[in-house]
Amino acid sequence: xxxxxxxxxxxxxxxxxxxxxxxxxxxxxxxxxxxxxxxxxxxxxxxxxxxxxxxxxxxxxxxxxxxxxxxxxxxxxxxxxxxxxxxxxx
Amino acid sequence: xxxxxxxxxxxxxxxxxxxxxxxxxxxxxxxxxxxxxxxxxxxxxxxxxxxxxxxxxxxxxxxxxxxxxxxxxxxxxxxxxxxxxxxxxxxxxxxxxxxxxxxxxxxxxxxxxxxxxxxxxxxxxxxxxxxxxxxxxxxxxxxxxxxxxxxxxxxxxxxxxxxxxxxxxxxxxxxxxxxxxxxxxxxxxx
Numbered sequence: 001x002x003x004x005x006x007x008x009x010x011x012x013x014x015x016x017x018x019x020x021x022x023x024x025x026x027x028x029x030x031x032x033x034x035x036x037x038x039x040x041x042x043x044x045x046x047x048x049x050x051x052x053x054x055x056x057x058x059x060x061x062x063x064x065x066x067x068x069x070x071x072x073x074x075x076x077x078x079x080x081x082x083x084x085x086x087x088x089x090x
Numbered sequence: 091x092x093x094x095x096x097x098x099x100x101x102x103x104x105x106x107x108x109x110x111x112x113x114x115x116x117x118x119x120x121x122x123x124x125x126x127x128x129x130x131x132x133x134x135x136x137x138x139x140x141x142x143x144x145x146x147x148x149x150x151x152x153x154x155x156x157x158x159x160x161x162x163x164x165x166x167x168x169x170x171x172x173x174x175x176x177x178x179x180x181x182x183x184x185x186x187x188x189x190x191x192x193x194x195x196x197x198x199x200x201x202x203x204x205x206x207x208x209x210x211x212x213x214x215x216x217x218x219x220x221x222x223x224x225x226x227x228x229x230x231x232x233x234x235x236x237x238x239x240x241x242x243x244x245x246x247x248x249x250x251x252x253x254x255x256x257x258x259x260x261x262x263x264x265x266x267x268x269x270x271x272x273x274x275x276x277x278x279x280x
């Protein structure tokens with residue numbers, strides 16, 4: 001696997017852990033262990049997202065690379081072939 | 091509101107087209123137990139949820155269902171993409187092609203269009219949460235039918251992920267029902 005795919009899969013894994021914990025915390029808002037795990041996964045996901053976007057372009061329109069053109073529209077989109085695995089081809 | 095993120099919730103990369111399987115999976119896009127019905131059901135019901143926990147869980151599961159809708163659409167698209175019309179005819183998928191081409195359209199596997207009649211949204215949270223428990227089980231059963239018919243690991247893997255999410259959502263809705271029942275039992279509700 002190339003670096004872009006590896007990094008995106010790591011982000012997907014942490015984001016999944018975060019979403020599953022989010023649902024758990026919705027019905028268990030005082031669970032200290034889940035809250036601690038959420039904080040750990042959130043730090044990891046934010047760090048990986050920063051690395052990914054600086055190398056491979058925006059995951060959301062709120063990341064604006066220092067370029068003269070709008071990179072958000074770049075192929076592939078998630079439904080394109082391999083798009084669910086890797087997104088912005090530079 | 092929502093902010094789009096340019097990735098699927100779970101990796102999808104289907105290398106081998108399979109129009110029959112695309113047609114089967116299509117029911118989880120716009121069919122009675124599909125992801126569109128799920129997201130619209132929960133995102134509509136959230137407005138009448140009585141507690142902070144239940145507002146949050148309906149909002150957040152409804153949002154996850156939109157990500158599942160995107161996963162199913164991606165699978166249908168990749169399974170149908172660029173398959174020649176004659177091949178679709180040979181595989182008996184040509185009736186869908188005659189109506190929509192190879193597009194992703196919200197219908198069930200028989201081409202019956204999506205209808206909001208698949209869902210209910212009532213002011214009564216007990217009625218809503220019981221409907222949601224049933225809906226998650228029906229979706230789980232549907233994913234099991236689909237997994238039994240699939241033979242490509244690229245297809246089976248995301249279907250297994252989606253099946254597992256139905257089980258987790260069922261668990262969370264059960265907790266939400268218990269929370270609502272406790273609140274209603276502890277004070278005069280009406």
